[in-house]
Structure formats: structure tokens, C-alpha cells
Amino acid sequence: MPSKEYYYKDSKKYIAQTTEWVKNNRKKHNSYVVKVYVKDILSGKKKGMDLRLKLLEFIGMKCLRCNYKKNTLALQLDHKKGDGNIDKKRFSSNYSMYRYYLNAPLEAKEVLQTLCANCNTIKRYENKEQNNKYEKNPNIIL
Ligand SMILES: [Zn+2]
DSSP states (O other), rough: OOOHHHHHTHHHHHHHHHHHHHTTTTTHHHHHHHHHHHHHHHHHHHHHHHHHHHHHHHHHHHHHHTOSSOOOGGGEEEEETOOOOEEEEEEEEEEEHHHHHHHHHHHHHHEEEEEEEHHHHHHHHHOOTOOTTTTTOOOOOO
């Protein structure tokens, strides 16, 4: 790999050489790109999971309704007023939403609560919250 100095000194030449190399080494190049992207995606997911866990620790590590706390994967950060879908539109990803609420702890406590997946689904149904796929299903047993 050429040094940075080389790149800045003669960037057109460098780009032409790189383009030529990519043309002749398509497979090598593609596998490199895939490796880099997969690594980025995986580390991004880990970062997101870490932030989610931090926010859970702050809001509460157990379900507010049934006290479930056995597995954090089944705990969800629920928007108390059921406006999660609207709120999420403010953010480009869950990651940026977690980051935002970690930096705004008062707002986070006001807006969010921890529910387990079961209680969250039931709450969504009871309150007729947005994107409720069960709403029009007459076979739901309450
Ligand atoms: Zn629960």
C-alpha cells in the first residue's frame, strides 16, 4: 500500500493505479470489501447492543408489569405513551436513539419504561397502539 504522502503528492496517478488494480483483482478486492463491511456491521451491532443494555440499566432491568428479569434479550424499552413509532422517526437508527436518551436521562425516564416482550405485546393490544398487527384479529383471547 502506498504511503499517505504518495497519495497526496500524486493522487490522480494513485487513483488510476488503484482502479487498474481493482479491475485486475476483482475477486481479491470484493473479498476485502466484504470483510471490512461485515466487520463494521458486526461492531456496529455490538455497539448498539451495549448502548441498549446501558439504557436498560438506567431505565430498569426488569419488566415494570410482571417483574421478569431473567434474560435481557426479552426486555424491551417501551414508549410509555405508545408513540414509539413516531418518536423513532426522529432517529436514523436504534443506535442513535439509545445514544440520544443516554444523553437526556430526564427525558428518557419520562418517556421510556422497561417491559418484557410479553407485557409489551399485551400493552400494545390493550392500548390499540400503532402498528398493532393483532388489532383486527378476532381470534385473540384476552
Ligand atoms: Zn412482563
